[in-house]
Amino acid sequence: MEENDLGNYQLKLNGSIDNTDDYSLTGLERIQKQQLFVHLLANSEQSLLVCGPEGIGKSRIVKNLQKQQAQTWVFFSIVGQFQLDLHKVLDKINEETAQSPKQSRLKKVVLFEDAGRLPAGLIDQILESGLPTADIRLVFFLSHDDLYVKSFTDKRIDDCYLIEIPPLTENQCGDFVRGLSAKPWIRLSGNEINERFIASIYQQSNGVPGEIIAKLPTVAGHKRVDTSLWLLLLALVILIAIALGLQWYSQKHNGLNFSFPSRLSLPAFLLPSSPPEGKDGHQ
Incomplete structure (x- = not known):
């Protein structure tokens, strides 16, 4: 597994990275990581490991590439699942690569999202199955914890090129x-x-x-509402209704008269607060 040193690395590509509408690529090092990603896909058959915590921008890099390289590459994803096996993976790749005859001449990039959820040993089986090829590239997305686990269960990941997406300063x-x-x-x-x-x-x-x-404190259309109190009240109402229903059924079954209580005992935090009494003892 290779650790890339990008201290002075800058790769000039055909067309610059359009960063005007994507602030997740803020910072030279993050832009260089995307440039390195493009360079390796275009010039190497070595499979790639893209590593970073959730939300670091791994999928954003791919979305940018899908826009910029639509005439060169075809991207499709396989989401990591514990029930996957080599036959299902190869069937999925064959199915995707055969769907569009117009894209038959384009390079295919298989993105294994949440690769940490793949069964132990499956990455090794994929890499030993004849993939990647000159026309098919493989990219595995992993968190640091998943990468640590896979380093014990899938030894072939050491043959992949590691690209770590750094956090922002x-x-x-x-x-x-x-x-x-x-x-x-x-x-x-x-x-x-x-x-x-x-x-x-x-x-x-x-x-x-x-x-x-x-x-961020406020996002229009995405305001986060704390529903925990409402859920608590709803649960309380349901429990009271169940208790009253059971009491009614029990007393009806035993031939007893049943009347709803005139006042329910509510938890103290739900009772209305009374104003403090004055010095003379009157409210």
């Missing part, structure tokens, strides 16, 4: 938030974005773009 986090604030679906004024706000968001998110978005 605090300064890049600020650029990311400012870029998002211009989006119509984000409600965040420029006055709210200061050093203290950025530092707080960065500390909570660890520089992971997906986490940064989740930590």
